[in-house]
Amino acid sequence: MTELCGIPLAGPVLNGSGTFDAIAARHAFGDAVLERFPFHAFVSKTITLAAREGNPPPRLWETPAGLINSIGLPNKGLEGFLGLDLPELAELPVPLIVSVMGFSLDELATLVRRTGERDEVALIELNVSCPNVETGLVMGADPAETARAVERVRPLTDRPLIVKLTPNANDPAAVARAAEQAGADAVSLINTLKGMALAPRTARPWLGGTTGGVSGPAVRAIALEQVRSVTTVVAIPVIGMGGIATGGHAADFLSAGATCVAVGTENFRDPAAGLRIAAELGEPAAV
Amino acid sequence: MKVADEPRTLAPPRRRTAHVTAVERLGAYHLVRALDSGGPQDPQPGQFYMLSTDERWGGGADERPYLPRAFSHARAREGELSFLFEVVGPGTARLAELRAGEGLALVGPLGLGWRPPREGTRPVLVGGGIGTAPLLCWQDELGPEATLLLGFRSAAHAEAASLFVGRPEVATDDGSAGRQALVTDLLREQLDADPVATVFACGPPVMLEAVRLLCAEFAVPAQLALESGMACGFGACFGCVVPTKEGYIRLCVDGPVLDGERLESALLGGAGH
Numbered sequence: 001m002t003e004l005c006g007i008p009l010a011g012p013v014l015n016g017s018g019t020f021d022a023i024a025a026r027h028a029f030g031d032a033v034l035e036r037f038p039f040h041a042f043v044s045k046t047i048t049l050a051a052r053e054g055n056p057p058p059r060l061w062e063t064p065a066g067l068i069n070s071i072g073l074p075n076k077g078l079e080g081f082l083g084l085d086l087p088e089l090a091e092l093p094v095p096l097i098v099s100v101m102g103f104s105l106d107e108l109a110t111l112v113r114r115t116g117e118r119d120e121v122a123l124i125e126l127n128v129s130c131p132n133v134e135t136g137l138v139m140g141a142d143p144a145e146t147a148r149a150v151e152r153v154r155p156l157t158d159r160p161l162i163v164k165l166t167p168n169a170n171d172p173a174a175v176a177r178a179a180e181q182a183g184a185d186a187v188s189l190i191n192t193l194k195g196m197a198l199a200p201r202t203a204r205p206w207l208g209g210t211t212g213g214v215s216g217p218a219v220r221a222i223a224l225e226q227v228r229s230v231t232t233v234v235a236i237p238v239i240g241m242g243g244i245a246t247g248g249h250a251a252d253f254l255s256a257g258a259t260c261v262a263v264g265t266e267n268f269r270d271p272a273a274g275l276r277i278a279a280e281l282g283e284p285a286a287v
Numbered sequence: 288m289k290v291a292d293e294p295r296t297l298a299p300p301r302r303r304t305a306h307v308t309a310v311e312r313l314g315a316y317h318l319v320r321a322l323d324s325g326g327p328q329d330p331q332p333g334q335f336y337m338l339s340t341d342e343r344w345g346g347g348a349d350e351r352p353y354l355p356r357a358f359s360h361a362r363a364r365e366g367e368l369s370f371l372f373e374v375v376g377p378g379t380a381r382l383a384e385l386r387a388g389e390g391l392a393l394v395g396p397l398g399l400g401w402r403p404p405r406e407g408t409r410p411v412l413v414g415g416g417i418g419t420a421p422l423l424c425w426q427d428e429l430g431p432e433a434t435l436l437l438g439f440r441s442a443a444h445a446e447a448a449s450l451f452v453g454r455p456e457v458a459t460d461d462g463s464a465g466r467q468a469l470v471t472d473l474l475r476e477q478l479d480a481d482p483v484a485t486v487f488a489c490g491p492p493v494m495l496e497a498v499r500l501l502c503a504e505f506a507v508p509a510q511l512a513l514e515s516g517m518a519c520g521f522g523a524c525f526g527c528v529v530p531t532k533e534g535y536i537r538l539c540v541d542g543p544v545l546d547g548e549r550l551e552s553a554l555l556g557g558a559g560h
């Protein structure tokens with residue numbers, strides 16, 4: 001049994017936002033995916049106020065033991081999410097964490113207020129760290145900016161707020177401490193590291209979005225160090241992620257002081273990665 | 288298990304191991320057969336699997352592969368899946384090294400396959416190069432009624448034609464097997480002779496675009512099996528989107544088979560896994 005900001009979870013294994021679509025998984029796998037759900041809590045893909053198409057393809061580039069993605073936050077927007085996706089996500093057998101990103105503090109405030117009103121939503125994650133969108137980098141890279149964002153939305157909901165930190169900051173631990181002081185209930189890290197690839201023949205940027213975010217085993221050592229540096233300076237729970245592919249990797253993040261771990265890119269290789277990692281940790285399945 | 292009205296058989300929600308029974312060379316291509324006792328026996332023609340290997344998936348050229356790779360099943364018979372592929376990079380190079388007895392890791396079947404031909408029309412199957420793979424099981428299902436038009440670079444590639452039942456019409460770029468022509472030349476002749484058809488096509492983007500335009504010209508429905516780079520194959524990453532008239536769609540969720548009418552163009556960049 002794990003507790004995250006007062007919410008009881010059957011275990012500590014979450015998914016990284018944007019790395020598992022429970023609704024699409026149900027189309028491919030049927031209700032079998034709900035009967036043995038791979039995570040102890042489910043984190044939605046980041047939603048924004050307005051609907052977004054996302055970046056032009058190609059959106060993926062494989063690196064040694066990793067991936068660069070330039071997805072660009074495609075989503076149905078707040079209204080689309082509340083009307084279409086939330087009723088389906090409410091059928092999941094685990095608590096729901098909704099990830100939100102605002103391009104301004106007003107947008108962020110609307111997103112937090114509206115999602116926080118819904119009973120189906122257990123926690124809210126503030127994505128201030130997406131490297132694909134300029135404002136994301138600015139907000140999460142700077143302790144004062146992060147604090148301003150948290151202070152603005154903290155009074156708008158009684159749901160626990162998780163701040164997702166970017167590794168593309170000079171001092172992620174300083175940003176974590178600023179978030180805690182401004183009223184965040186937890187922090188999660190790492191998001192993807194900024195990276196790029198050139199197309200083999202033309203030597204022009206391969207990704208439609210020019211740059212992208214690196215994830216997977218390639219970033220695990222960096223993530224572990226950042227998680228440890230954050231857990232040593234904050235008292236609130238930390239959700240650790242970055243390249244976790246086995247129970248052993250997850251145990252390292254827990255040993256570094258994380259309360260929960262999240263599985264990201266490994267889900268792409270095995271839709272049951274969360275179940276396997278929980279079992280290797282000696283934790284029960286979610287259901 | 289098949290979902291009603293959709294050419295989609297559901298996949299078990301986990302990566303599993305199929306046991307390689309044979310790996311054969313077929314001219315320029317490779318054919319891997321594997322016993323998939325943990326998966327459904329009835330994948331729909333045109334669906335696909337995400338493949339990797341139990342051992343040594345990684346450490347090839349550029350220290351890749353890392354992600355699994357998408358492949359249409361060429362056939363599925365009594366639990367044995369076969370995959371026909373061309374070596375183009377580190378993932379396919381590793382698959383070509385598989386030996387009988389090794390483990391082929393897979394997730395699938397995934398995506399939506401071919402839909403039946405429009406009532407009262409003759410199915411015309413058009414394959415270009417390795418794009419012939421998903422037409423094999425589709426011909427098996429449609430039976431001798433279907434017309435087969437296949438295009439290849441050379442005689443070595445055209446050996447794949449021997450996998451089909453009957454005698455498909457073959458064109459090669461260099462005339463080393465069949466006629467020296469483009470497969471779309473064969474399609475034009477076929478539609479001139481009998482325009483009451485439904486076309487099913489898979490091949491390189493230039494070929495698919497030519498097929499799409501030709502079918503529009505003859506007002507014939509076209510189903511096109513497209514490719515795009517995929518990381519997951521089950522809708523998780525949003526990496527495989529292709530532009531359509533309705534905006535971007537995830538090819539692994541809504542495809543890989545799409546109606547030609549949904550596309551502005553079949554010329555998509557960034558194909559691969």
Ligand SMILES: Cc1cc2nc3c(=O)[nH]c(=O)nc-3n(C[C@H](O)[C@H](O)[C@H](O)COP(=O)(O)OP(=O)(O)OC[C@H]3O[C@@H](n4cnc5c(N)ncnc54)[C@H](O)[C@@H]3O)c2cc1C
Nearest residue numbers: 061062356357358359372373376377378379420515559560
């Ligand atoms: C639904 C579907 C079904 C398919 N069915 C078949 C089939 O039946 N048979 C078959 O042979 N093939 C099939 N393919 C294509 C197959 O998935 C690719 O050939 C395979 O992924 C190539 O992997 P690789 O590692 O050998 O080559 P890669 O090195 O990955 O190169 C393949 C292409 O990917 C791009 N690329 C190169 N490097 C990278 C990189 N680092 N990151 C991202 N992209 C890169 C380039 O465009 C390159 O030409 C299918 C694809 C899809 C989407």
Ligand SMILES: Cc1cc2nc3c(=O)[nH]c(=O)nc-3n(C[C@H](O)[C@H](O)[C@H](O)COP(=O)(O)O)c2cc1C
Nearest residue numbers: 016017018046069127190191215216242243264265
């Ligand atoms: C394809 C892809 C899409 C992602 N989308 C989001 C997102 O929408 N919001 C977010 O906060 N993080 C997103 N992430 C970051 C992951 O949640 C995670 O922080 C990161 O990938 C590191 O973990 P991993 O190495 O285990 O993947 C995405 C990552 C990938 C690979």
Ligand code: FES
Nearest residue numbers: 520524525527539
């Ligand atoms: S391949 Fe991941 S969403 Fe299609």
